Amino acid sequence: MMDYDNAEFAVIGSMLIDETCIAPMLSKLRPDDFSGTYTREAFEIIARLAAEGKAIDGVIVASLAKDQKTMGDYLLQAYEIVVTSANAEEYANIVKRNAAIRRINSISDSLILAGNGVDFKASAAKCIDDLQAVIDDAADKEIIGAENWADSFKVEEEKIIADPDAAYCSTGLSDLDRLLGGGLFNGGLYVLGARPGMGKTTVALNIAEQIAKRGVPVLYISLEMNARQIMCKRIAAEQNIPYQKLVSGRLSWDEQIDMEEGLQALRKRPFHVNQRFGLTATDIAAMARRVRDCRLVIVDYFGLISVEGDGKGRYEDYTAISGRLKQMACQLNLPILCLAQLNRETEKRTNKKPTLADLRDTGAIEQDADGVMFLHREGYYQEQKPDTENMDVILAKNRHGETGTVSMWWQGAYGRITQFDYRRQDDMEPL
Secondary structure, rough: OOHHHHHHHHHHHOOOOOOHHHHHHHOOOOOOOOHHHHHHHHHEEEEEEEEHOOOOOHHHEEEEEEHHHHHHHHHHHHHOOOOOOOOHHHHHHHHHHHHHHHHHHHHHHHHHOOOOOOOHEEEEEHHHHHHHHHHHHHOOOOOOOOOHHHHHHHHHHHHHHOOOHEEEEEOOOOOHHHHHHEEEEEEOOEEEEEEEOOOOHHHHHHHHHHHHHHHHHEEEEEOOHHHHHHHHEEEEEEOOHHHHHHHHHHHHHHHHHHHHHHHHHHOOOOOOOOOOOOHHHHHHHHHHHOOOOOOOEEOHHHHHOOOOOOOOOOHHHOOOHHHHHHHOOOOOOOOEEEEEEOOOHHHOOOOOOOOOOHOOOOHHHHOOOEEEEEEEHHHHOOOOOEEEEEEEEEEEEEEOOOOEEEEEEOOOOOEEEEEEEEEHHHOOOOO
8 A cells, every 4th residue: 555655745746747637636635634744845836836827847846845956856756656647536535544544643642631631521522523523524525526516405405395494493483483584594603692681591492492392402502500490491481380489499389290290291302401511612512413413502602602722802702702603503514593692782772672783792703693683672671670571583684584573472480482473463462
């Protein structure tokens, strides 16, 4: 079998003796796939010349190298190894396979070192993420050619035509789904923003519950409430038991029976929740991969996601986290719904309905998001806050459908939202 150096020299040699090999090799390989300093540099020079539309041969490549004489000697060796470019594709496969082995070995070494560290779980999660990147790269997922692209699209489209739900995850709220274009689309990052206490968690939990009721796995990442508190909110909405009574344990005998009935129903639903806090975006991605057939990840909330590595400043850190969430949604091919707290500017305005400008303190999340939703309740700003009232869900940005507002009925004590039945709009009775 051809060794590292010979395979790499053979790729470079094939590109130099046959210009038709250049484009396929550039689409298949990256500079860091090469282990040799000179073969890597030669590949980079050829890529640059090709991008500039300039002539390419051994003399020109050597003249642009840092060490021209040594590069010239290496390129002569490449010419000697390669008699024909007919096997260029196989040479590239060997280089790609060897690069994957090196990366896997490096990840393995990192995992061994992490075993001696204080934060093994975080390090292990990053290793899992890095390993998935190696798998994706080895599967040639970076670039797709025209024919493969068309074939792949046809397969996916036929699957979606047969089952439209395969393209998105329905929220279970038909009015909101209609506005979204069907639901939360796979690969999409969606933001649900509001002031603290407006009802973000209530809405997110209701959406998660609607999905889990259909037997569809969902992962709810709560970074401010523990698993017991989340379960209390779920039972409250399910059984009409006030949340405060559940969380404090002050239940009547009948309410305890109702609680048990609620637990029996909830235990059958594929609703998953985290038990560890201080999570980074990489940690969340690793958890999502462990939930089989997961169709939606909800993160509550954006401002509590931990920064990976050394922080660079609030805006820069938020921008990096936002980009990582969007990348995660695309890699896992599922929607991510991320809750976000808005700044106080809304409270200073006469019209307190939030706008996209109220996200300006959260990095680039507005630009990264496929959809941005805001919550608004007039009663939130009253001294005596009503426990039940109309809630507006404002879809301010939507890449896959319209923007607009849908009205829901908010029941604070039970942590529940319901849609209005517009056939009975006169008495504003919810479904």
